[in-house]
Amino acid sequence: MMYPAPFRYHRPENLNAALQLLQRLGEDAKPLAGGQTLIPMLKMRVGDVTDLVDIGRLPDLDEIQLGESEARIGALATHARIAASSVAQRLPSVRDCAGGIADAQVRARGTIGGSISTGDPSTDWAPMLHTMAAIVEIQGPGGKREVAIDDFITDAYTTVLQTGELVTGVRIPLPPARSGGAYIGYKRSAPAYPTAAVGIQLTLDENDVCIAARCVLSAVASRPVTSAAADAALVGTRLTEEDLRAAGELIIADTNPPADVRGSADYKRSVLRGLFLQVGAKALQRAKGENIEGEHNYV
Amino acid sequence: MSETKPEFVEAVDIEITVNGKSYQRSVEPRMLLVEFLREELRLTGTHIGCDTSYCGACTIRLDGDAVKSCTLFAVQADGAKVATVEGLATEAGLHPLQKAFSEHHGLQCGYCTPGMLMSASALLDEIPNPSDKDIKKRIAGNVCRCTGYQNIIKSVHAAANELREA
Incomplete structure (x- = not known):
């Protein structure tokens, strides 16, 4: 042992x-x-x-609420409970993320607050929450503060949390009509960390032209990889495979994933290119109102 | 200022109900639940495989949820109800899952079997009529290196059928 x-x-x-x-x-x-x-x-x-x-039993920190304009997930909500919640029903990429983390046993214990607080570069919540522009609620001896998810993780295993502070919850602004997102990772097996993961959130106008996009790559750098250029490249397009491939290149080409037991840098970039097309297609279908399942790929 | 690193830590009193029986013990905080079950209670049906939260051989049920007992301190289970593989059979005989694994060759070496059974029992409590996909998704955190999983999936279907007819 x-x-x-x-x-x-x-x-x-x-x-x-x-x-x-x-x-x-x-x-x-x-x-x-x-x-x-x-x-x-x-x-x-x-x-x-x-x-x-041991904060695992603290009262009132595991509530999951779906409001009119935002969803709130308490820090101690487990991945399994989030996957089965009304928020996951409303926001399919939350369902992808919560239901795709590790395996059933880990999802029964692991919490969203713990996942983001560790700042582990291979975990899924922080990158997924980037696509939703989520807010992290923090409480410390000095009171409460809020930090945008993009500012929360500063480096591998490093966050803005000060000694004595805890994450108490995350808030997700609900996207407008004709929005859809997906978050999918590729794993060698369920309990393994993802080799790579991609999240994309889209909003369309009435002619199916993209008017807003937020993309993220995960598990391929010390923190989630974002790109304003890739997001901007999707806006104004109809999100054809060619459009997705061009935007994906803007975020993937400059990424230099660490070579490790999960694969070489080139291999991981290939995985990212495949995932980007797959995730973009799913996000587009969902933005058009289709109710389709999506989850992490593993053999 | 930070605390100093402790070399010795006082034991903590805990009470855990395992397979319906209450146990009170004093344990070191760093004792993992799997060790508590195997060493303190001598319930050695729960196996230690990888010891890294990967293989699922140590899967038990904690207040109903299938969880990995190598990734849980015994002190965290204070006050909880734990079910292990030893609790599946009754005086009337083996649990339908155990019978089905035996009849459908759902095991070869048997090392992963206690964990498989506990994951499957949690699944059947929640989904009495699972699809192949439900079963695969639920045992994805339980590694078997003998069977190729096909006979495990057959076994879980067979047990589900028997439990529904019972």
Whole structure:
């Protein structure tokens, strides 16, 4: 068995107690939610963690609400609950993302707050939330603040969270009519991290011409890859395969994915090109009102 | 200021109900649930395969959900209801899933089987009449290196049929 190094365990009763505890214990104390990223890291003995503050049972932090103009997902909502929620019904790319993460066992424990807070470059929520221009809600001893998802992750495993701060939820502005999105990764198997993933969110006018687009590549750099040029290249087109290929090149050509056990840089760029066409086509169908399934591809 | 790295940590008192029986123990916070089940309770039906949250051999049910017990501290399960493979059979005999795995050759070496059974039992509680896709998606986090999965899928269908007729 692999054992984590010894740590002290705390289970505060409420959010305020957790925030005070995290601040008092300092930067080597870590919050523990579902533990699906943190526990494997502790078992590999990454980092010097002295204390774990178990926030997994804190009340009221797992609510999922679909409002008139935005959806809100509490930080402790699990991927499985999000996949089965009204928000996933309304926003298909949320369904793709929540239902495509790892496997059923991990989705039952892992949380959206934990996923984005780790800043792991291979996780799915942060890039998917970029396509929706989501807002991250943060609470600390000094009060609450909000950060755009694009500003939240600054580098691999690095976020704007200060010691003693926790993510309490994410807010997703609901897209206008004739919008659709998709988020799909390619994995070697369900529990494996994606080799690469692509997310695209589109809005069409009444003539099926694209009037807004947000694309993202994931798992191929230290943080989600975005491109204003690629987004702009899709606007004004009818999103034919040729249009998608041209826009995809603007974001994929300059990406230099790390060569690793999941493949070489060239191989990953090939995967990205295929995914970009597939995800773009699905997003377009959904923007036109088709209700189609999509999920991560794995053998 | 940060806390110092502890070399020794006091045990924490926990109470976990496993297969309907309540157990109270004092455990080190870093004890994983799979170790608690195997070493503290001697319930060795739950297997350790990869120990990295990949293979699913350690799958148990925590308050109904199939989860990987190598990626859960025992202290996190304090107060929870845990079900392991030992809890499937009753005095009346094997659980329909166990019978079906046996009859349809859903196992060869058997190492992955406890995890497969627990994932399948969670699936059938939720979806009594699963499609091939439902089954594949639900056991995608359980690795089997012998069967090629086809007979596992047949076994789950057979058990689903028997449970629906019961």
